[in-house]
Amino acid sequence: MTAAEIGRDLHTGKYTSIEVTRHFLERIDRANQSLNAFITVTPERAMADAARADARIARGEGGPLTGVPLAHKDIFCTDGVLTSCGSRMLSNFVAPYDATVVERLAAAGMVMLGKTNMDEFAMGSSNETSWYGPVRNPWDGTRVPGGSSGGSAAAVAARLAPVATGTDTGGSIRQPGALTGLTGFKPTYGRVSRYGMVAFASSLDQAGILAQSAEDAALVLGAMAGHDARDSTSVAVPVPDYAAGLGRPMKGLRIGIIREFFGEGLEEGTGRAVRTALEGFSAMGATLVELSLPNLPLSVPTYYVVAPAECSSNLSRFDGVRFGHRCSEPRDLLDLYRRSRGEGFGAEVKRRIMTGTYVLSAGYYDAYYLKAQKVRSLINADFRRAFSEVDVLMGPTTPTPAFAIGAKVDDPITMYLNDIYTIGANLAGLPAVSVPCGLVDGLPVGLQIIGPHFAEERLLAAAHAWQLETDWHRKLPPLFA
Amino acid sequence: MYDFRQVFGIFPAFGAIVTLTRRDVEGIALLARLEITEQELPVYVESLSRILGFVDQLSAAVTDGVEPMAHPLENQVQSLRDDLVTESDRRDCYQGNAPLVAAGLYLVPKVIE
Numbered sequence: 001m002t003a004a005e006i007g008r009d010l011h012t013g014k015y016t017s018i019e020v021t022r023h024f025l026e027r028i029d030r031a032n033q034s035l036n037a038f039i040t041v042t043p044e045r046a047m048a049d050a051a052r053a054d055a056r057i058a059r060g061e062g063g064p065l066t067g068v069p070l071a072h073k074d075i076f077c078t079d080g081v082l083t084s085c086g087s088r089m090l091s092n093f094v095a096p097y098d099a100t101v102v103e104r105l106a107a108a109g110m111v112m113l114g115k116t117n118m119d120e121f122a123m124g125s126s127n128e129t130s131w132y133g134p135v136r137n138p139w140d141g142t143r144v145p146g147g148s149s150g151g152s153a154a155a156v157a158a159r160l161a162p163v164a165t166g167t168d169t170g171g172s173i174r175q176p177g178a179l180t181g182l183t184g185f186k187p188t189y190g191r192v193s194r195y196g197m198v199a200f201a202s203s204l205d206q207a208g209i210l211a212q213s214a215e216d217a218a219l220v221l222g223a224m225a226g227h228d229a230r231d232s233t234s235v236a237v238p239v240p241d242y243a244a245g246l247g248r249p250m251k252g253l254r255i256g257i258i259r260e261f262f263g264e265g266l267e268e269g270t271g272r273a274v275r276t277a278l279e280g281f282s283a284m285g286a287t288l289v290e291l292s293l294p295n296l297p298l299s300v301p302t303y304y305v306v307a308p309a310e311c312s313s314n315l316s317r318f319d320g321v322r323f324g325h326r327c328s329e330p331r332d333l334l335d336l337y338r339r340s341r342g343e344g345f346g347a348e349v350k351r352r353i354m355t356g357t358y359v360l361s362a363g364y365y366d367a368y369y370l371k372a373q374k375v376r377s378l379i380n381a382d383f384r385r386a387f388s389e390v391d392v393l394m395g396p397t398t399p400t401p402a403f404a405i406g407a408k409v410d411d412p413i414t415m416y417l418n419d420i421y422t423i424g425a426n427l428a429g430l431p432a433v434s435v436p437c438g439l440v441d442g443l444p445v446g447l448q449i450i451g452p453h454f455a456e457e458r459l460l461a462a463a464h465a466w467q468l469e470t471d472w473h474r475k476l477p478p479l480f481a
Numbered sequence: 482m483y484d485f486r487q488v489f490g491i492f493p494a495f496g497a498i499v500t501l502t503r504r505d506v507e508g509i510a511l512l513a514r515l516e517i518t519e520q521e522l523p524v525y526v527e528s529l530s531r532i533l534g535f536v537d538q539l540s541a542a543v544t545d546g547v548e549p550m551a552h553p554l555e556n557q558v559q560s561l562r563d564d565l566v567t568e569s570d571r572r573d574c575y576q577g578n579a580p581l582v583a584a585g586l587y588l589v590p591k592v593i594e
Contacts, residue, residue, distance in 0.1 A: 096574050189553040203552060229562055235554065301536040312513060319514075321587050326580035332590050334514070342516030347524075350515055354506070354525065355532055357513040368536065373549030375542050380550055412528050413535050429553020453554060 003163040003216040004243075007064040010057055017050040017057070017067030021111050024069045028113065028160045031480070036135050037145075037154040039074045040082050041114035049111040056109055064219055064243070066109030071161040073152050074115040075122055076102050076207075077196040085198045086118040086130040086148075089324045089344030099196025100228045101165060101207050108223040113161050117151030120346045121315065122172055122200045124148050125418040128409050129348040136405070137180060138477040139443055143402040146176030146418075152210045153180040158480040163220055164210045169201050170303055171397075171422025173208045174434035178397035178446025181436045181475055183463060185209045185217040188453050189429030190235035192221075193228030201310035202233070204303075204426040213473055214435065214463035218242035221456065240457055248461035251285030254390040259292045261395030261421050270445045273438030274396045277447045280469060281394070281462070289390055293382035298375050299423040300416055305359050305372035306427070311349075312356025318344060351412060380428045387452040392462060396421055397434040397446035421448060431456050435463045436472035444475070499533040501526055 001009075010017055025043050032038050046069065053067035077083050077095035079102075084090045098106070106112070119129040127135040127150025135150040137143040138158035145154040149166030153176035156164050166173040168186035177184020185208045192207040199205060207224065211217040222243065227236040257278060262271060282288050320326040320340025327343055330336035345353070359368035386393060398418060408415045425432040430453060434446035447466070451459045467473050506525050510517045517525060572585060581588040 093578055096571065096578070190557075227560075229560065232559060233552075233557075235557070236560065295542070298539060298542055301539050304532060305536050305539070316514075320580065321589055322575075323578035323580075330590050333592055335516075336590055337514040338511075338516040341514055342518075345515070347521070350513075350517070350521075351525065351528060351532075353513050353515060354509045354529060358509050358529070358533070359536075361509075361512065367540070368533075370549055371539050371542075371544065372536070373551065374544035374547040375539050377547050377550040378542065378544065380553075413531055416535075427550075427553075 001162060002212045003068045003070070004064065004213070004219055006068045006162055007066070007219070010067040017053040017111060018047065020067070021046050021050040021069050021113070024113055024161055031158055031160055034136060034141065035138060035154050035158060035160070036117055036133050037151045037158070037160060038071070038114045039084055039086070039117050039132050039151070042081060042112055045081070046111050046113050049106070053109045053111060062109045065105070065223055067111060068163070069111040069113050069161055070105065071113050071116050071152060071155050071164040072102060073118055073149050073164065073166050075118060075167055075198045076165060077198070078102050078112070078115065081115065083115070083198070084132070085122070086120040086132060087345065087349070088131040089318050091131060091325065093323055097196060100193035100230065101197065101224050104224050105165070105220070116149070116155050116164060119148035119150065120349050121198065121311070122148040122167055122169055123311070123348050123352055125171065125175055125415055126408065127151065128405065129346055131346060134405055137402045138480050139180065140402065142404055143443070144179070144405050146179035146402065148172040149210060150176050153177060153182055153184070156182055156210050156212060157477055159476070162212065163216050165207060166210050167197060167205055167207050168426065169204045170307060170426050171419040173210060174397050174422050174432060174446065174448060175419060177210055177434040179402040179444065181444030181472070183211045183214055183217050183436070183473060184434040184446070185211065185221060186425065186432050187221060187225065187456055188431045190233050191225050191431070191454070191456065193231040193234045195228055195230040199314040201307040202314060203310060204307060214433070214460050214467055215243065215246060217433070217463070218246055218460045237454055242457060242460055245457040246461055246464040248458070249285070250281060250462065250465045253281070253286040253392065253462065255281055255286050255288050256386050256390035256393045257288055257290045258296065258393055258395045259290055260296045265399050265420065266396060267400040267440070269440035270396055270398070270400060273440065273445045274447050277437040277466065278394060280466065284465060284469065291386055291389065293386055293424070295375065295378040295382050296424050299379055299427055300420055302372045302375045302379065302427060303423045304355070304416055305368050306376065308352040308356035309360050309369050310356070312353045312360065315349070315353055320344070348412070376427050379424060383424070383428045383430060391451070392455070392458060393450040395448055397448040401440050401443035401445050425450050429453065431459055433459045433463050435466055436475070438472060439475065444472070499530050499537060501530045501533070
């Protein structure tokens with residue numbers, strides 16, 4: 001059942017929010033030990049939310065999401081609930097307020113089931129850097145679900161939650177979405193407030209959705225998007241009725257196929273599934289145009305300067321003084337800082353903080369950071385040129401289906417290259433979505449659709465049109481069918 | 482297992498070889514206020530060198546006359562609000578997350594002898 005279907009059933013009285021919430025809590029109870037998708041389950045909060053939603057519906061109030069359960073990535077602050085960000089550093093942090101995303105979805109009547117596992121501080125592509133242990137892919141428990149929103153992806157793929165929030169800094173919604181057979185939607189930078197979302201790289205971070213369908217993504221996006229005075233980078237552009245725009249025809253849509261995304265790094269079966277999907281859009285009346293974004297192959301090295309630089313600055317707030325982990329018996333203030341941070345952060349987070357510290361340090365700033373921000377301009381210009389010719393860009397979301405747990409954890413650069421197709425959209429602040437387009441050896445693969453700034457409606461319409469023609473998004477992991 | 486190194490093939494150029502020393506990494510760790518153990522040190526010497534070598538391929542990009550990009554969206558103006566107090570005093574609540582407080586103050590080791 002999708003979130004939209006549950007919402008409709010609640011309004012027709014087929015079942016109550018309390019009943020459907022209990023159903024998902026039971027599924028979490030049975031499966032979470034093996035998947036490790038949730039860090040915290042909040043059954044009491046969920047039942048209270050559900051009772052309130054049922055009362056609203058009984059009064060004839062509420063909208064399409066009222067009473068529908070959801071899970072939040074543990075990067076979003078939730079008042080009175082542990083908000084760990086997958087880190088030992090915040091393993092004792094009970095947020096004193098709600099993130100805007102949490103607040104808005106609660107106001108829409110959604111029921112919070114709990115907080116999902118994630119790569120530590122959203123730094124990872126496999127969910128293996130979490131202090132709470134790796135998440136397992138419901139399609140194959142020996143494989144990763146992707147990351148960093150791996151817990152949200154596994155939870156929705158195994159139907160422990162109908163829909164979940166995520167965040168995407170370099171592909172952290174789209175990549176796990178692709179690897180678990182979900183619709184992973186990253187909005188335009190600034191479309192959704194970052195208030196209360198633990199910061200990793202502030203010029204790249206954006207909140208989004210892991211959903212079963214484009215329709216669900218449209219409903220949830222509509223409820224969470226919009227200007228927020230508490231986030232100065234959130235944009236005052238009106239929020240359209242995304243669900244109402246889903247029916248747009250594909251006829252006449254100009255689709256750009258990114259040549260650089262079909263190089264030799266692309267695994268064969270994934271490439272085949274994506275090409276078949278492109279033919280499907282052509283059959284629906286869209287026009288396919290192959291084009292080149294020559295600077296896009298530089299997006300991974302650009303990202304691994306810009307994102308660590310911003311991370312080293314953002315994570316300087318964790319000092320062992322005001323909140324978070326503190327070492328025992330510090331000798332002096334420097335020792336307090338260094339040991340609290342050394343103990344509180346995991347290996348990948350420390351690696352990125354140090355990379356960022358280095359590229360921002362005197363003597364290296366121009367060669368690395370300034371250079372990367374200039375290359376970022378070139379990548380941005382490539383996208384702008386492309387969107388003067390086409391309406392959307394399409395290609396694979398990831399080079400391969402889900403890989404084995406442990407396969408890449410010791411080699412950071414190989415891990416970083418997982419995001420080779422997703423990072424460009426973050427650097428340019430563009431909206432992008434991954435939709436399921438096939439199975440390769442029983443593992444899902446994703447088609448990525450990228451649009452110009454604030455073209456969320458166009459992306460959702462394309463994803464929805466594809467899902468009307470195909471049933472890849474309805475496929476369930478055999479163990480959870 | 483699929484060989485991910487093939488993805489390198491699509492890059493225009495390989496990065497340079499960068500070799501950080503143990504001393505370099507100790508210096509970076511001090512700047513970053515991170516304690517790194519003896520066991521961790523060689524791992525970071527190796528991986529940070531490789532990462533810097535990897536990102537060094539940016540140096541081959543021609544960026545003469547290109548403005549650095551600071552923000553993904555153009556023409557954004559900072560929104561302003563009225564200069565009014567909008568927050569209430571929640572010190573006790575916030576300090577509930579602090580490792581060590583006394584009389585409303587955050588405690589740290591003695592700074593001035």
